[in-house]
Amino acid sequence: MLYREAGDFKTSYVADSQTFPIAFDRYRYWAILAIAFLVIPFFINDYWANAIFVPFLIYAIAAIGLNILTGYCGQVSLGTGGFMAVGAYACYKLMTSFPDVSIVIHIILAGGITAAVGAAFGLPSLRIKGFYLAVATLAAQFFLVWLFNKVSWFYNYSASGQINAPERFVAGVAVTGPNTAPWAQYMICLVFLTVCAILARNLTRGTIGRSWMAIRDMDIAAEIIGVNPLKAKLTAFAVSSFFIGISGALFFAVYLGAVEVGEAFGIQKSFLVLFMIIIGGLGSIFGSFAGAAFLVLLPVALKVIGVDVLGWPTDLVAHLNLVIVGALIMFFLIKEPHGLAQLWRLAKEKLRLWPFPY
């Protein structure tokens, strides 16, 4: 009913291979971008920015990063929290060492540093897979957190071991520090997310993405047809860590402003991002968005409904949140391993064939 595809013909290869070949999808994509860039910034307040939009945008970047590694290349990683910490601490060291350089450059460089660290920790993936690789990345998680706690150079020898984001500006507008306007926080995260998502989408559609997927689907067969596993796996680790590093830098600098490594980037963070891509959908960019939105919105929605509307005790609602997330993960793993993205894909197919879906 929504999709009216009659007459939507492609006359060139470029038109045929564009990101959204269906006209309706394309209009919707532009409409969402227009709302995100031109409407929300004018209405956003502190609460909406800090409780919903900024964490959603940042986790979406992290989820895209992990999805490239786990969803597209099939390498299970439990080191996301550690890699986010690398991004955050790299950003902090750059911000404090080179205060005159733009924060945007620092965030991108933090992503680059994380990519290098990620590629280094990805080396074992050439020899081990599955559970064993998960354990190796788990080691990365614990090692990195330990490192940032132990070596005081990383936190500039502050007494508490916390890192605090100093105030930085983009085009004269503060984007970090306590005096940041909510729209500025939102916009910098949105710009990074948009660029990252377009980048990720096009990487996964191209040669490199296809080699990742070949490795994921069957690494021996991929090797036989000429995919270089060394290159494919290491690029997956590097690209994935690049995105995760950017999300870690934004998480520290723009969202929280002060971070303690064990608490902010512990193993729970790794699991949270992993749950996002499991619920959202492995191997799908849209799934990364859906999963991040779901897991950011769920506790807030539960709190609003449970505590503010129904007046339940706060601890009951907090426990209920854990129960629901746990149950949903089991549900998705058993019933729909491809997550919300697959549900959406099926719904879309039915809508395209409407009124005679099969």
Add this chain to the structure above:
Amino acid sequence: MKMKTLAAMALGATMAAAPAMAELVIPDLSYRTGPYAAGGAPFSDGYQDYFALLNARDGGIGGEPVRIVECETGYNTEKGVECYESTKGEGALIYQPLSTGITYQLIPKATADQIPIHTMGYGRTSAANGEVFNWVFNYPANYWDAASVAVNYLLEENSGDLSGKKIALVYHNSAYGKEPIRTLEALSEMHGFELSQLAVDHPGQEQKSQWLQIRRERPDYVLMWGWGVMNQVAVQEAANIGFPMENFIGNWWAGAEHDVTPAGEAANGYKSLNMNRVVDYPVLAEIQSLVHDAGNAAGDGSNLGSVLYVRGMYAAMLAAEAIAKAQEIHGVSDVTPAMVRDGMAALEITEARMAEMGMAGIGPEFAVSCQNHGGSGQGLVQQWNASAGVWEPLTDFISPDKSVIEPLIAEDSAAFASENNITPGCL
């Protein structure tokens, strides 16, 4: 689907944020879930019950009823930020997050929003310098005071000489646990004791290696900066290696009933600091009759009179006194956060006032000023009596060595001021 959820939430948020006129709104960022719930729940119960008592007995503070907005943080900084943002719009007068990590998040935010924070015996120690931290208060005492009080107590035990003694610090590997290190290092240099540091990672269930090291090094005393499940495990481990309990001293967040009861008889003699004396105050009977018996108890009502319950009640009393002071200074009953800040900066707690409120001697006498947000810094030492199941105050309030702490506070707050372009001064 997403838009629908957002719309539903917008509806919920507007319902929740509907302005309530002429009420004193006090958010309670509590945690009743997670590994720190054992400490968070009694504190929050005491905090809420005291305001409920004021509402039931006096009709609030200065005739204005108090409305508590509870928000569950789980001791998690992200949720703490969300709680802060969701409650500040309701006219929150004062924040007490009961978490050093969340405090570090809130200091810049609350300063920008001009809402006072009271971090009683936790948070950022250098906030005691009120000229730099205009909106942050940590009276009656802070971590550096606690470190100094513990060392002063040990000095007293050893007739003034700690040279050559070995003291181990077991600490929660976070901003909270790392806070006292700087002071203890300065004190170890001054008094000639040897300090060894043993970090315990969040949440603190795994401490075998730390206690093996203690068994090997045989320190004369062990100090502990622990919280949540870490305390219970540490007391148990100390008992397991046969460390003499009377030489094991926790700070004031490592000295509640639930920290020692799991170890049973073995915990007998364990000491801890406390910033508030725990005895059977008359006010507790009032809470029992006016709040609990009326069915308005916060939580399950089982924590009445426990160490952290009394501390929560003490925190609420200090907040209520500050609000009353603000009403007195500004001559209005419906105060704003900025007025409450003025009340906090002019707060004076005397023995007579504490006795009048039915909690004689609960804390030290102290006065806050624009320059000094830290109070007297005094703390006492209490000891666990396992057979009676009570914490017995062992000493009177001990004063910290301000000559050590004040230069450290000046140094740390000056660093913060220069980092954040703050010109120190009174508001």
